[in-house]
Amino acid sequence: MKILGLLCNWCSYAGADLAGVSRYQYPPTIRVVRVMCSTRVEPFFIIKAFLKGVDGVLVGGCHLGDCHYVTGNYYTIGKIYVAKKLLKFAGVNPSRLRLEWISASEGEKFARIVDEFSREIEKLGPLKEELKDDTLLKVAYNVSIKPRARIIAGKHRMLTFLGNKYDEIYTNYEFDRIGDEILRDEMNIETIKFLINEGKGFDEISKFIDKKILYLYLLDMIKNGELSFREENGKYVFLLENEIKKEEKDFSLDISETKDISELKKAHVIIGGGAYGINKAIELSKNGENVVIVEKYPSINKYTIRKHLSSLNDDCKYDEFLALVKEGKIFIANNSIVKSIRDGVVKIIKYPTRVNENCNNCNICYEICPVRTVDREQTIFSRKAIYGRNGAPSTFFLEKESPFCQTNCPAHVDVRGYVARIAEGDFEGAINLIRERLPLPGVLGRVCPHPCEEICRRNGIDGAISIRLLKRFVADWEWENKGKIDLGKMPVNENSKYKIAVIGSGPAGLTVAYELARMGYKVKIFEALPVAGGMLAVGIPPYRLPKDVLNREINAILEMGVEIQLNCRIGKDISFEEIRKNFDAIFIGVGAHKSRKMGIEGENLKGVIPGVDFLREVNIYPENVRAIISGKKVVVIGGGDVAIDAARCAIRFGCDVTILYRRSRQEMPAREEEIRYAEEEGVNFLFLTAPLKIVGKESVEKIECVKMELGEPDESGRRKPVPKKGSEFFIEADVVISAIGQQPDLSFLPDEIKKDGLIYVDENTGTTSLPGVFAGGDAVSGPSIVIEAVAWGRRVAKAIDAYLHGKKIDFDPVERDINRMIASYEDVDIMKRNVVLSIFGKEKRKNIEEISIDERISTFKEVEKGFDKKTAVSEANRCLACRACLGCGICGNECIKNAIDYEEKEKEIEIFAKSIEIDPEIKFNHEFFTPFEVEDILDLGIIMDFNAEKLKKICFLNFEKNKYFEELKERILEKGIEICDADIGVDFKIDFKYSELPYYKRIRRMFS
Known part of the structure; x- marks a missing residue:
């Protein structure tokens, strides 16, 4: 066996001499090389050694922290980390590389380590037997000298110990995921380049990279100018480009030429x-009106314009639009979303670009950024975390995003952080991090x-991480x-x-308390019920939320010193x-405990x-309930969680249960x-069915119903049910449970703070019009x-x-805590066929065990059993530790104009709207092109199948006629491509079906 020892000149090498192991006297298994310092051992030294035929590499440095070059030792760790990763990706067992800290006085220790390592390498055997083909090892060498690999190596200590530019410290798990993503991606790129340089074609390259993934890489590299192509006998041949082409930028509308909307009222x-939207803005501005366009993207350009429904048939006067923006007649709220529309006031959140007006558009930041992410404007391609766009305005944008899961969580719990800690087995750290929010x-x-799971990026691969169950596990x-x-x-x-008085001990009240x-305030809770917990205690059955779980968490809050008075109705x-x-x-957090009336005849029957x-x-x-309804025919009316819970409870009392719901499943x-559980437990469902009246003399005997059909969507976004004439029928019932909605009982409050059956508050702070009186939860929002x-x-x-300290809060203090990005469910969809996620293998989501059906329908025992330790750690290891900008600071270091502003914060802008127009975006199905x-x-000038032919x-x-689709069809036909509408035997499919992006539907509901 051949082992190379790369040893620190001053310490480890001295230790080797003391052990009689030097370049003059050493065992035949190890060749010792003196290096100036272990920090000088670069990943490419190590990989080159393996290419030269060694079977193992031992790196020795002085004790971590003992050297005069203290921080340098930590850089060694980062370099060895990168080398091990690249060896693994090349098919070499990472155990063939070992790092040891040895000082000059530890000669015997060094001799022992050499002996141990030699035996380990002997067990592994010669490298040439493990590695039949050294192609990927050669690729790994090429990657090891690339800037992205060097950044990962050099930033290990900063990101995992000191903190990045946003004062974040990564767990080792999070850093490892980042390393995986960047280094795997670089390996794929370099594999393609290496094999093309060797004269290999698509088929040979596809032996190393899956064809569909390779397809995406080739398109991305052609777009970036790294590859060119030519056609030979119906097959595409790819060629390396010596110089990466830079995107041509005219920057006709610089960021400094756009007007700040902050003062526009x-x-x-x-x-x-x-x-x-653009044409309407032109029309209004010509009439002397102030106009603001709110755009989600950093700039309005040809790629963002086409994403809107109106652009499928209409052209816009873009040049005229740019001129009016320059003149200050049209204002652009770029990189912004509408948070709310209330009483004519549009509240806009403008997210930071983190690139200021000093930027001269030199593009250096883009070239050196190590992170690739999905291009939301051209979704088949990738881009860097910092990137430039021509448009209105022409600007660079540094995308610092919180993970989708954290953004979509209303409380913005640090999901990535606590899941990473679970993955590392640090369960106490995970629960402590959760309790911060x-x-x-x-x-x-x-x-x-x-909701965190709904927008988990892992949905783009194989299904969301079981975030909820991981939270339960650590609790x-x-x-x-x-x-x-x-x-405490x-x-x-x-x-x-x-x-402080807290009225109501539900989740809002308990959180306030x-x-x-924790801040030191004396808090007393007033609760009308005989038990604490509000709707948690009396609205959720024990088979979903056991009483002991709820009570122990409430008691923990009370043990902090919080008082509670039960049976006290305000x-x-x-x-x-x-x-x-x-x-x-x-604080008023009384919840929604009052059922809404159905408004039908017979509703007051026993x-x-x-x-x-x-x-x-x-x-x-x-x-008491069992004694009253056991064995009876129960009909539940409604389709929400209350309806399902009521039905499942009735099943457990031995009832025959049917749910009527006026829409479809x-x-x-x-x-x-919950719907699935109800079906498994024997609940019957009558969909597209609505009650007309309840029939009986003194008590319920039957219900007259009518069949429904779905019409156009209503303000909720769901299709409106319409009665079918002549479809009336009766069903027998002993008990009818009405579960069509709830509202809060606010009879104890003055009218001045109430509106439409809810408490009227400032949505950022929960402040009412009464000084010192705040409200939140269902009493403000309705059932949620x-x-x-x-x-x-x-x-x-x-x-x-x-308030108590005389300070003013202008912005939602919960949202201010995180760096939000502009994300939607489509951002998960576009991941499904993008090169960025293609590097991750599929790993099935972990399922949990449940108690048997027989036990479920006869008891109120908890249905879900939860994860064990092994399963929880395994499931947590599916997390991608998502992020765009790493906060590594490379772009800021290289920017000679000091244009990078890592500390820029989002702004909240309020504008009184003289009118509101919506120009919605399109949502496509990203399962196909x-x-x-x-x-x-x-x-790009190329359109090929998945075999590069x-x-x-x-x-x-789902093709339909409109201007844009017809023009695209003509371009395809001009290429001599046959179009068919049957997908049998055709791999390349375009799905033209589209709908309105849900973000715009939410906006419609805001002012409807």
Whole structure:
């Protein structure tokens, strides 16, 4: 066996001499080379050694921290990390490379290490037997000298120990994922270049890279100017380009030429910069009106314009638009979204570009940035985390994004952070990180509908990470291993002189109490029910949320020093005015415990029970409910979580249960898994069915129903149900449970803070028009999910703290805590066929065990069993640790104009809208090529199949006539490609089906 020792000149080499191991006297298994310092050992030294025939490499440096070059030792760790990664990707066992810290006085230790390492290498055998083909090892050598590899090596200590430009410190797991993504990507690029340079064609390269992934890489590299191509006998041959072409930039509208909208108070607001939006802006500005276009992207350009529905048929006057922007007659809120529309005021969040007006568009930052991410404008291609765009305005943009999961979580819990800690086995660190943003991890780990999972990037590969269940796992682990939840005691400080009243002990109230107690405020909760927890205690059945789980988390908050008074109804047991008199601030979080009426005949008959009332009785007095309804025919009306919970409870009392829902199963607002559980447990469903009246003399006997059909979407975005004439019918029933919605009971409050049955507040702070009175949760928003209530609680707690100290909060304090990006569900869809995610292998989402159906329908035992330790760690290891900008600082270091501003924050802008126009974007199906992607491929001058052969046939799915689609069709026909509408035997498919992007639907609902 041949082993190379790369040893520190001063320490390890001296240690080797003491052990009688030097270049003059050493075992035949090891060749010792003196290096100036272990930090001088570069990854390419190591890989070159393996290419030269060594079977193992031992790197020795002085004890970490003992050397005069202290920080240098840490750089050695980063370099060895990169070398090990590249060896692994090249098919070499990383165990063939070892790093040891040895000082000059440890000669015997060195001799022992040499002996141990020699035996390990002997077990592995000669490298030439392990590595039959050294192609990838040669590629790894090429990668090791590339800037991206050197950045990963050089930034290891900064990112995992010191903190990046955003003061973030990565876990080792997060850094490893970043290393995987960047180094695998570089390996693929260099493999393609190496083999093309060797004269290999597509088929030979596809032995190393899957054909469909290779296809995406080739397109990306052609677009970037790294490759050119020619056609030979119907097959494409690819050639290396010596010089990477730079994107031509005219920057006709510099960022400095656009007007700042911050001071603009009144204007016409156009949301979306497509053909209609631009033309409308021109029309209004010519009439002397101020106009603002709110655009999600950093600039309005030809790629963003085409994404709008109006651009499918209309052209826009782009040059005239640019001129009016320069003249200051049209304002652009670029990189912005509409947060709310209320009382004529449009609230806009303008996210930072992090590149200031000093930028001279030199493009150096783009060239050196190590991170590639999906190009949201040209979705078939990638781009860097910092990139430039020609348009209005022409600007560079540094994309610092929080992970999609964290962004879509209303409380913005650091999902990436706690999942990484679980992956490393640091369960205590994970639970502590979760509690920085929510006090009820065991509860949320069971009942949260996990909006975080809906937008998880892993959906683009093989399914979202089980985020909810991982949260539950660490909460349960803490209890099982410690037997207690210790949130600490309320600190004594300047805040201790203030008294805060919290009305309602639901998730919003508990979160307010928890956050304020952590700050040192004295908090007292008033609860009307005989139990604490609000809707958590009386609205969610024990088979979903066991009482002991809820109670232990509530008790932990009370043990901090928070007081609670049960059976105390405001307006009856104590007046609201009395509370105002005795407390410095009040939070109202009474929840939505009042059922809405169905408004049909027979609703007052005996046996008709409001859904929330039914669940309350089930949770407090289950045996009383059993005695009343056991064995009866129960009909539940509604399709939300309350309806499903009521039905599943009734099943457990031995009832025959049917749910009536006026829409289809697809439109049911209840969680999909809850619907599935109900079906498994024997609940019957009558979809597209609505009740007309309840029939009976004194009590319920039957229900007259009518069949429905779905019409056009209503303001909720769901298709509106319409009765079918002559489809009336009856079903028998003993009990009818009405679960069509809830609202809060606000009878104890003055009218001045109420509006439309809810409390009217500032949405950023929960402030009402009464000084010192705040509100949040369902009392403000109407029925929502638990995590929304938690987010309200965090928001209001910070607002109360600011109020009591005379400070002003202008921005949502919860959102301010994270770097949000502009993301939508489409951002996950575009990952499905993009080169950025293609490097990750598929790994099936972990499922959990459930108790048997027989046990479920006969008891209220918890249905889900949760993860064990091994499964939780394995599932956490599926996390991609998503991020765009690493915060490595390379672009800032290289920018001679000091144009990079890592600390720039988002702005909140309010404009009184004289009118509002919406120019919505298109949502395509990204399972197949989209028309935009095919246009971008055609613009490269190449359109090939997945074997790199000239495309002969293409399948059009859901084609419809419009100007844009017809022009694309003509371009395809000009290439001599046959178009068919049957996809049998055709790999290349374009799906023309489109809809409106949901973001714009939400905006419509804001002002409808």
